[in-house]
Amino acid sequence: MRFTFPILTLSHGGAQRMLVELTNGLTAMGHQVTILMPVDGVVSYDVHSTLMRTTHMALQEQDYPSGDVIVSNFHTTVPTSQAASNLGKGIHVRLSLCYEPPFLPDSSLSFPSYHVTEHLIVLSHWQQELIRLNHGITGNIVPIGISSSFKNMNIRHSLQEPLNITAILRKAERGFSWHREQNYLIEQLDHVKNQFSNVNINFISPPDEFNTSEVLQRMKATGKYRFFTPANDEELCYHYNGADIFVSSSIFDTGSLPGLEAMRCGAALVSVYSGGNMEYARHEKNCLLSFRYENRLGEDVIRLIQDPNLRTKLAAQGEKSSHKWTWENSVKLFEQAIRDIL
Known part of the structure; x- marks a missing residue:
């Protein structure tokens, strides 16, 4: 099949990683995959598909090549995508990597975008039900996966470090991080540090975000926290492997990939219920979970x-339990979902 994926950016992030894994996987299966990007689109991952850049900042329907399927994502x-589909350039399928209306700006635009095509793919049962209730469309579920780059290296003892408590911390200045409850995360980890001064509090941030965030840089300058800025999966895997406890505070995630990756690397997970993580997280069985209103994230770490x-x-x-989550499985389910639609 011939796929066209209009993608605005492939900077570091869970949604972008899934797009790369799906497009690379489809290409490996023999499909013809084109990623259509604006001229300024960032690419931070290895892309094995055909990358087609426009000469302008915004995608236009004329930019789309002819194909069988157009896979939109962000609203x-x-x-x-629909305009190109109307021109006969492929059936339009929406891959909803996040349900934008409740937590991102421009909900007056993102909400009706779910009325454009009935062909929908989602990441979790929680997201599927949310969209079904709001829009009457039941999407096919294609779950997140874990790259084979992530594994338990069994190095924690050999590191001979104090107990390491690690979390992802993203750039807050651009205003898209409120759902991650990062102030709550920092507050709770400060509480832990006050009770157990010998532990390390570590934050992992994408390099481009850390380098452009005065907030994150000021936090590092206090000396209270260690910051890691992994440039690739190998470095990220190493930092996951250094974590004894991995902490996630997000309250709204369709997939919640970092917690699953950390589990694969042998860290104990402490998390807030975020919706999508209910696919893999089981309280007191393979992690500790709390609802945000309970305010006990730090106590669970303690x-x-x-x-x-x-x-x-x-x-x-x-x-x-993490071993059932593979990108190979995700790609196969995605391909089957497309075949069912066609």
């Missing part, structure tokens, strides 16, 4: 500090 890619047996048990169960 701003939907109008031109519980694992004080109970190393529980920490070891949850880490082992988390790693074991």
Whole structure:
């Protein structure tokens, strides 16, 4: 099949990673995949598909090549995808990597974008139900996966470091991070540090975001936290492997990939219920979960500090349960969903 994926950016992030994994996987299966990007689109991943850049900042329906399927994603890619489909350039399928209306700006535009095509792919049962209730469309589920680059290297003991508590911290200045509850995360980890001064509090940030964020740089300058800026999966895997406890505070995620990656690398997960993580996270079975209103994220971290047996048990169960989540499976399910639509 001939696929066209209009993509605005492939900078570091869970949604962008899924786009790369799906397009690379489809290409490996023998499909003809074209990624259509604006002239200024960032590419931070290895892309194996055909990359076609326009000569302008905004995508237009005339830019789309002829094909069998057009796969839109973020709501701003939907109008031109449908317009190109109307020109006979392929059936329009929406891959909803996040449900934008509740947490991103321009909900007056993103909400009706779900009325443009009935062909929908989502990442989780939670997201599927949310969209079904709001729009009457039941999307096919294609779950997130984990790259084979991520594995338990069994290096924690050899590092001979204090207990490492690690979380992802993104740039807040652009205003798209409120749903990650990062102030709450920092507050809770500060509480942990006040109780257990010997632990390390580590934050992982995409390099481009850290380098352009005065907030993150000021935090590092305090000396209270260590910041890691992995440039690739190998470095990210190493930092996951250095974490004894991985913490996630997001309250609204369709997939919540970092927690799953950290589990694969042998870290014990402490998280807030975010919707999408209900696909893989089981409280007191392979992680510790709390609802945001309970305000106990820090206490759950402390519980694992004080109970190393529980920490070891949850880490082992988390790693074991993570092995069912592969990008190979995601690509196969995506291809099947497209065939069912066609």
